[in-house]
Amino acid sequence: MTSIAATYWEEARNLRLAGRLRMADPQPEALGLTREGVLRRAVGLTLEASGCTSPMGSRCRVETSGGRWVEAEVVGFSGERTYLMPTAHLDGLLPNARVVSMRQKGEVAVGEGLLGRVIDSDGVPLDGRGPIRAEGWVGLAGVSINPLMREPITRSLDVGVRAINAMLPIGRGQRVGLFAGSGVGKSTLLGMMTRFTAADVIVVGLIGERGREVRDFVEATLGEEGLRRAVVVAAPADRPPLARLHGALRATAIAEYYRDQGLHVLLLMDSLTRYAQAQREIGLSVGEPPTTRGYPPSVFAKLPALVERAGNGADGRGSITAFYTVLTEGDDQQEPIADASRAILDGHIVLTRRIADSGQYPAIDIEVSVSRVMQDITDAPWRERIRKLKRLMSAYNAQRDLIAIGAYQRGNDPVVDEALARWPAIQHFLGQDVHEGADVEASRAALAQLLDGV
Numbered sequence: 090m091t092s093i094a095a096t097y098w099e100e101a102r103n104l105r106l107a108g109r110l111r112m113a114d115p116q117p118e119a120l121g122l123t124r125e126g127v128l129r130r131a132v133g134l135t136l137e138a139s140g141c142t143s144p145m146g147s148r149c150r151v152e153t154s155g156g157r158w159v160e161a162e163v164v165g166f167s168g169e170r171t172y173l174m175p176t177a178h179l180d181g182l183l184p185n186a187r188v189v190s191m192r193q194k195g196e197v198a199v200g201e202g203l204l205g206r207v208i209d210s211d212g213v214p215l216d217g218r219g220p221i222r223a224e225g226w227v228g229l230a231g232v233s234i235n236p237l238m239r240e241p242i243t244r245s246l247d248v249g250v251r252a253i254n255a256m257l258p259i260g261r262g263q264r265v266g267l268f269a270g271s272g273v274g275k276s277t278l279l280g281m282m283t284r285f286t287a288a289d290v291i292v293v294g295l296i297g298e299r300g301r302e303v304r305d306f307v308e309a310t311l312g313e314e315g316l317r318r319a320v321v322v323a324a325p326a327d328r329p330p331l332a333r334l335h336g337a338l339r340a341t342a343i344a345e346y347y348r349d350q351g352l353h354v355l356l357l358m359d360s361l362t363r364y365a366q367a368q369r370e371i372g373l374s375v376g377e378p379p380t381t382r383g384y385p386p387s388v389f390a391k392l393p394a395l396v397e398r399a400g401n402g403a404d405g406r407g408s409i410t411a412f413y414t415v416l417t418e419g420d421d422q423q424e425p426i427a428d429a430s431r432a433i434l435d436g437h438i439v440l441t442r443r444i445a446d447s448g449q450y451p452a453i454d455i456e457v458s459v460s461r462v463m464q465d466i467t468d469a470p471w472r473e474r475i476r477k478l479k480r481l482m483s484a485y486n487a488q489r490d491l492i493a494i495g496a497y498q499r500g501n502d503p504v505v506d507e508a509l510a511r512w513p514a515i516q517h518f519l520g521q522d523v524h525e526g527a528d529v530e531a532s533r534a535a536l537a538q539l540l541d542g543v
């Protein structure tokens with residue numbers, strides 16, 4: 090049996106030897122040289138390189154045929170192998186290609202010049218209006234704020250949509266999910282809020298959605314006037330997964346930059362589901378195990394990491410109010426991304442196909458939508474009216490089928506009777522044209538008018 094002293098002696102000797110070996114093999118990085126790696130494998134989306142020692146999250150360049158380079162990010166390693174994920178399409182990749190560490194982490198150029206511009210996930214302008222002058226750099230991954238330092242949510246934010254302003258009041262610095270199946274009106278509602286929200290700067294992340302919609306959003310929804318106070322980051326569906334992931338991170342980093350200048354920022358992300366799906370593609374291709382509906386565990390870590398970056402700044406330093414659209418596949422509210430998002434957001438607005446199909450827009454389902462900061466930004470009479478309208482609507486909806494076929498007998502339930510009498514006015518109150526705004530005061534007055542007739 091070895092004595093304790095002998096074990097210590099061995100350890101000390103090993104440390105000495107390791108030190109000598111390091112001296113014999115100097116790190117090229119320490120001498121200002123770059124250690125090049127070699128591309129060993131490229132299957133699906135992942136690249137495997139050997140011989141390069143880049144830290145997680147750092148960038149490498151991979152040589153392709155014709156002397157071009159593509160950028161890739163280190164997303165994992167196993168033994169001597171480094172796993173890389175490209176940020177662009179991989180045409181012309183060759184076996185044993187050179188892999189050179191760029192010794193830099195993802196950074197985002199920021200500055201006044203960004204306002205009014207449309208950029209891609211790498212910050213390259215897409216609008217053909219020349220280069221953007223950077224005044225500074227911020228990290229793609231952001232800096233987390235001490236939760237005790239964050240300013241609490243105490244002020245309401247005017248989003249210009251009556252149903253939301255009156256029934257689901259949004260606070261400055263709140264993070265809200267917009268949940269709906271496909272084609273129910275998420276993007277259109279975001280567009281309305283872009284036009285009418287009282288914010289200093291609007292940052293829009295169009296992540297993984299249709300490329301056609303980018304132009305639509307910039308030209309039709311924002312228009313010249315709206316674009317002046319907006320920055321659009323576009324990483325549509327045809328971009329590689331890492332580019333889509335970076336698009337969301339870049340949009341958030343830009344919003345953080347403006348918030349730290351003391352400005353009130355509106356961050357719109359369309360969509361959070363596509364962001365999660367991009368991470369799913371990456372996680373699965375580097376060998377993570379799939380869990381619920383094929384989503385690997387890293388997805389459920391990346392979601393809060395992104396969402397937690399929005400919100401109020403530390404003591405009085407601006408705010409980011411964020412809206413994230415969440416696709417509920419097949420109108421399934423229990424879908425894992427929808428479920429995870431609901432748990433980390435401060436409120437959810439649900440759009441329902443039934444309401445959209447009846448021609449009522451925005452198709453907000455007031456009964457199941459929740460704003461978790463309502464208590465802090467509304468007074469008692471206002472909350473009482475919200476409760477009353479919800480009661481009327483749920484009583485009506487419980488009898489909807491009977492009412493539709495004329496089988497409901499008036500007098501059975503006084504609440505249903507009242508709902509029935511007020512129904513056309515309720516529909517009128519909740520509906521709103523996309524080109525018409527309704528501020529908080531007007532929305533609140535309309536709610537009072539609807540219920541009290543004052």
Ligand SMILES: Nc1ncnc2c1ncn2[C@@H]1O[C@H](COP(=O)(O)OP(=O)(O)OP(=O)(O)O)[C@@H](O)[C@H]1O
Nearest residue numbers: 269270271272273274275276277278416450451523
């Ligand atoms: N406020 C509205 N007024 C009138 N029509 C609307 C409104 N909102 C949505 N629509 C109709 O619904 C269609 C789909 O809307 P939108 O693209 O906003 O849905 P989406 O939920 O973003 O869809 P996807 O999931 O495919 O991205 C629109 O093309 C439009 O015809």
Ligand SMILES: [Mg+2]
Nearest residue numbers: 275276298359
């Ligand atoms: Mg959409």
